[in-house]
Amino acid sequence: MALFLQILVIGLTTGAIYALIALGYTMVYGIIELINFAHGDIFMIGTFVCVSIFAAFGITSTSQAPTGFALVGVLLITLLGAMVICAVLGVVIERFAYRPLRNAPRLAPLITAIGVSLILENVGELWKGIGFVTFPQIFPQIFYHIGPITITSINILVIAVALVLMVCLQLFVTRTRTGRAMRAVAQDREAAALMGVNVNRIIAITFFIGASLAGAAGLIYGLQFGSTIFYLGFTLGLFAFTAAVLGGIGNLVGAMLGGVLIGVIEALSTLICDSTQPGCPIGLPHGGAAWHEAVIFVVLILILVFRPSGLLGQQTPEKV
Amino acid sequence: MSIVKTLVPARDTRALLIKWIVGLLVPLVVFTFVWSGEAIINNALLGAFGLGGVSDIAGLIQIALFLVIFYGTVIALAGYLVAADSGLRGMFGVWIDIAVFALVPILLVQGLGLILGLAVCATFWLLYFFVRRLVFKALKYTPPRPLLHVQALDSEQRVAVKNRGIMGSLWFSIALAVIWLVVDLIFYFSGALPTALLIWAVVRTLLLPVAGYFLGRLAGIIALRRTVAAKSNGDSGNPSKGDVSPIQQRQLEKLSTTRVREEARDLVPNDLPLRSTGAQRFFLILLVAFVLFYPVIDPLLFGYGTAGRLAGYGDAGYYVILALGLNIVVGFAGLLDLGYVAFFAIGAYTWGIIGSTQLTNVLNIAAINPHLLSALFWPMIIVSALVAALFGVLLGAPTLRLRGDYLAIVTLGFGEIVPIVFLEMDKYTNGTNGIVGVNSPSLPGVNWSIVTPVPYYYLILALIAFSIFVNVRLRDSRLGRAWIAIREDEIAAASSGVNLVATKLFAFGTGAFFSGIAGAYHSAKLGGVSPDSFSFGDSVIYLAMVVIGGIGSIPGVIVGALLVYALNEFLLAQLDSLAADPTNIMFGVRNAIVHFVPGFTFGNIRNLIFGFVLVLIMIFRPEGLIPSARRRREFRQVEEEGVEVGALDIVPGAPGFEEEVHVE
Numbered sequence: 001m002a003l004f005l006q007i008l009v010i011g012l013t014t015g016a017i018y019a020l021i022a023l024g025y026t027m028v029y030g031i032i033e034l035i036n037f038a039h040g041d042i043f044m045i046g047t048f049v050c051v052s053i054f055a056a057f058g059i060t061s062t063s064q065a066p067t068g069f070a071l072v073g074v075l076l077i078t079l080l081g082a083m084v085i086c087a088v089l090g091v092v093i094e095r096f097a098y099r100p101l102r103n104a105p106r107l108a109p110l111i112t113a114i115g116v117s118l119i120l121e122n123v124g125e126l127w128k129g130i131g132f133v134t135f136p137q138i139f140p141q142i143f144y145h146i147g148p149i150t151i152t153s154i155n156i157l158v159i160a161v162a163l164v165l166m167v168c169l170q171l172f173v174t175r176t177r178t179g180r181a182m183r184a185v186a187q188d189r190e191a192a193a194l195m196g197v198n199v200n201r202i203i204a205i206t207f208f209i210g211a212s213l214a215g216a217a218g219l220i221y222g223l224q225f226g227s228t229i230f231y232l233g234f235t236l237g238l239f240a241f242t243a244a245v246l247g248g249i250g251n252l253v254g255a256m257l258g259g260v261l262i263g264v265i266e267a268l269s270t271l272i273c274d275s276t277q278p279g280c281p282i283g284l285p286h287g288g289a290a291w292h293e294a295v296i297f298v299v300l301i302l303i304l305v306f307r308p309s310g311l312l313g314q315q316t317p318e319k320v
Numbered sequence: 321m322s323i324v325k326t327l328v329p330a331r332d333t334r335a336l337l338i339k340w341i342v343g344l345l346v347p348l349v350v351f352t353f354v355w356s357g358e359a360i361i362n363n364a365l366l367g368a369f370g371l372g373g374v375s376d377i378a379g380l381i382q383i384a385l386f387l388v389i390f391y392g393t394v395i396a397l398a399g400y401l402v403a404a405d406s407g408l409r410g411m412f413g414v415w416i417d418i419a420v421f422a423l424v425p426i427l428l429v430q431g432l433g434l435i436l437g438l439a440v441c442a443t444f445w446l447l448y449f450f451v452r453r454l455v456f457k458a459l460k461y462t463p464p465r466p467l468l469h470v471q472a473l474d475s476e477q478r479v480a481v482k483n484r485g486i487m488g489s490l491w492f493s494i495a496l497a498v499i500w501l502v503v504d505l506i507f508y509f510s511g512a513l514p515t516a517l518l519i520w521a522v523v524r525t526l527l528l529p530v531a532g533y534f535l536g537r538l539a540g541i542i543a544l545r546r547t548v549a550a551k552s553n554g555d556s557g558n559p560s561k562g563d564v565s566p567i568q569q570r571q572l573e574k575l576s577t578t579r580v581r582e583e584a585r586d587l588v589p590n591d592l593p594l595r596s597t598g599a600q601r602f603f604l605i606l607l608v609a610f611v612l613f614y615p616v617i618d619p620l621l622f623g624y625g626t627a628g629r630l631a632g633y634g635d636a637g638y639y640v641i642l643a644l645g646l647n648i649v650v651g652f653a654g655l656l657d658l659g660y661v662a663f664f665a666i667g668a669y670t671w672g673i674i675g676s677t678q679l680t681n682v683l684n685i686a687a688i689n690p691h692l693l694s695a696l697f698w699p700m701i702i703v704s705a706l707v708a709a710l711f712g713v714l715l716g717a718p719t720l721r722l723r724g725d726y727l728a729i730v731t732l733g734f735g736e737i738v739p740i741v742f743l744e745m746d747k748y749t750n751g752t753n754g755i756v757g758v759n760s761p762s763l764p765g766v767n768w769s770i771v772t773p774v775p776y777y778y779l780i781l782a783l784i785a786f787s788i789f790v791n792v793r794l795r796d797s798r799l800g801r802a803w804i805a806i807r808e809d810e811i812a813a814a815s816s817g818v819n820l821v822a823t824k825l826f827a828f829g830t831g832a833f834f835s836g837i838a839g840a841y842h843s844a845k846l847g848g849v850s851p852d853s854f855s856f857g858d859s860v861i862y863l864a865m866v867v868i869g870g871i872g873s874i875p876g877v878i879v880g881a882l883l884v885y886a887l888n889e890f891l892l893a894q895l896d897s898l899a900a901d902p903t904n905i906m907f908g909v910r911n912a913i914v915h916f917v918p919g920f921t922f923g924n925i926r927n928l929i930f931g932f933v934l935v936l937i938m939i940f941r942p943e944g945l946i947p948s949a950r951r952r953r954e955f956r957q958v959e960e961e962g963v964e965v966g967a968l969d970i971v972p973g974a975p976g977f978e979e980e981v982h983v984e
Contacts (some may be wrong), residue, residue: 034725104942106725108942110656112938114934118934119935122926234856285745293736304726304729304730
């Protein structure tokens with residue numbers, strides 16, 4: 001039972017990160033019906049940007065971590081820096097790669113997105129090399145023991161940052177004019193244009209926000225896991241997309257819920273025992289940990305086959 | 321003496337003759353003398369006379385066949401072009417065309433090797449098209465369309481066409497013979513030519529015009545088959561041998577003006593005969609002969625290193641088959657498949673497990689005779705393909721109700737799951753170490769192993785020919801049309817009676833079938849299979865092949881596959897090896913870039929270039945390099961002329977047709 005709860009905590013932490021990235025996917029899909037393959041790589045660029053900003057402050061994995069107000073200041077500046085740079089990157093990608101194809105048949109923007117993803121991965125590889133890049137663990141790690149489970153301060157930081165950002169986003173989308181314009185464009189682009197909404201600007205803002213969330217996710221991912229690599233965006237992006245689909249694509253609360261669920265499912269899959277070891281009634285060879293990617297993909301396929309609109313989405317019939 | 325009369329050209333054909341003979345002679349002479357056409361022949365003959373050069377009988381016969389086909393086709397092509405030309409277009413346009421599209425590739429390939437030469441050539445052509453468009457815009461010049469009007473010929477004109485064909489080939493071969501003799505005499509008198517070959521030169525000078533006469537008759541007949549016969553008075557239009565067949569005539573009557581113009585590219589007389597379908601048949605013969613006899617002529621054309629090149633082409637070959645298979649799923653049926661590598665892995669592992677010692681591990685039995693396993697390859701190719709097709713159906717079944725993007729993601733998921741399965745199921749697949757020692761196929765009398773590239777080369781040629789044949793038949797079948805209907809609009813297709821489930825499953829199955837073939841070939845050629853060689857990046861490469869080449873177009877995806885393979889495996893490695901040489905300009909280029917980006921090598925930026933190419937192609941030329949006819953019409957709906965293209969187009973045969981399309 002204690003193991004189960006501990007895994008739940010791990011799952012919640014990773015789930016929070018997936019939720020932040022999933023929000024980017026779901027917002028873009030809701031507004032222009034495009035799966036932005038490059039979004040995961042924007043997240044990866046975010047992690048690299050954080051490493052670079054830390055290095056600019058003189059903080060590396062071997063140097064002394066700052067404390068107190070300096071720590072808070074560095075974290076805030078890095079967070080803002082990563083969010084802004086990733087946001088600008090997202091807007092630039094949209095402007096040059098996706099906007100010319102706004103009215104093209106479905107295949108074209110999808111392939112363009114794959115192309116942009118390749119470009120970003122290679123840029124990452126050229127920037128920081130092909131090996132793992134260590135992320136300075138500057139946040140002090142304090143263990144809190146609540147009953148049988150252990151929560152670290154970093155877990156709390158991750159969940160707190162993610163929650164704050166998600167709440168801000170939800171408030172933005174539901175309570176501001178721009179948020180309303182975003183919902184309008186997502187619902188019916190031409191009608192929104194007729195109502196006086198600058199569609200191009202709203203789409204750019206959507207990419208801006210989505211990418212900035214990915215940048216923030218990059219910082220907290222790095223603080224939690226301590227390393228990053230140029231192909232990180234691909235796998236994590238797919239998991240986040242699965243989360244978005246699970247919750248109902250186009251639905252913000254769904255993305256958050258889906259993210260948490262996928263994090264928990266991934267953590268639970270490590271419980272599957274190794275069928276090659278004795279004492280394991282049903283299991284997978286080499287244990288669940290080696291199969292966790294496959295488990296998540298199976299979840300994705302099951303959702304898409306049995307409930308493509310996701311948990312919180314509405315069933316929209318295809319119109320002729 | 322009517323023969324003499326037919327041999328001397330009339331005044332109006334003289335201009336045509338000069339145009340085409342000079343045009344075609346220049347690249348042929350360059351190939352023969354500057355490159356190695358002459359060397360091939362001389363080597364073969366020296367070998368035949370026992371004086372050195374190539375000496376084994378099989379090689380000699382192949383070289384002789386290749387040369388006969390090559391020169392014969394070029395002579396016949398000359399005749400066809402003279403016969404098919406309507407004489408409207410000037411000499412210089414044709415000469416520039418031939419120079420850019422025939423001469424430049426020959427010179428570049430000769431100087432830089434096949435792959436690098438073709439790559440530089442492709443870049444040159446891109447620049448040429450771009451500059452030409454600018455020049456035309458600046459000069460306000462529009463080039464003539466291939467056919468300004470459909471010309472129906474009466475019997476006198478048809479005889480003239482045939483005569484033009486004879487004269488074209490005849491005078492071309494006479495010119496060729498004379499030039500060749502002169503050059504050989506120069507070589508002889510400067511001592512570079514043995515006497516035996518001088519005898520051959522004289523014999524050749526006499527043989528060539530005779531061959532030219534008969535090839536010219538053949539070319540004339542080929543040109544005649546593409547003419548439209550004029551209906552003479554009271555004649556019910558009895559189709560004689562040289563006519564467009566009645567079926568074709570009926571088809572022409574049913575088409576709209578646009579399609580007539582398209583089909584008219586094939587008709588004689590033509591304003592741009594080099595681009596007509598008839599000329600393309602000749603080019604195809606040349607290409608097939610070149611590819612078929614390549615192992616024998618490669619050492620004579622490119623020098624040492626044949627084995628390495630052949631091995632490379634064998635590897636490029638399975639990319640072509642994969643592209644053809646993916647073309648069925650993505651191009652014909654419009655089902656975006658991002659996990660195609662899974663089926664490739666299944667095919668590779670099927671032969672990998674059965675064709676090696678892994679089989680004994682799996683079945684828990686003692687050793688099996690390797691010769692038996694090798695002979696098993698031939699049925700196993702079909703079995704691998706069928707197993708892959710079965711999994712194609714199984715993995716396609718969950719996707720039946722999904723639309724484009726979700727379908728892509730689900731196939732991507734499968735593309736990730738399958739290699740993980742292969743990685744983790746140690747007992748059957750040997751896990752991370754992969755399977756080594758996979759047997760090559762065996763054929764009686766052929767020494768075949770992973771170090772002999774020639775049998776693999778011919779095997780992949782046979783497999784590619786089979787794949788192309790099956791693909792073309794599928795495309796033109798009911799199933800193929802059902803696929804295209806699904807691609808365009810599923811609901812409309814279902815309403816028209818297309819069984820969506822069966823058609824989609826067939827698409828997945830057939831696509832996977834070809835990847836199974838490629839997989840079995842790949843694991844045999846590589847001699848092993850490991851799970852790291854199958855990843856999403858490979859799926860993207862296969863998709864890039866189809867997209868860059870032209871979605872749904874069979875020649876397009878073949879060209880796309882070769883291009884992508886060249887970029888992936890050859891080009892950047894070549895650039896890197898050039899950059900390692902301090903005397904090359906690439907060295908300086910690389911150092912300049914390393915200043916800004918440490919860790920830069922040309923090999924590292926492969927994905928960067930790929931990504932840019934994909935994005936640029938999707939934005940600027942989404943129909944691909946060689947689009948299928950359907951796509952070309954889809955993407956470029958507006959014709960440049962003022963003729964309105966619409967559903968109420970006037971068809972040939974209707975009263976208003978004569979005014980719109982001028983028929984003489």
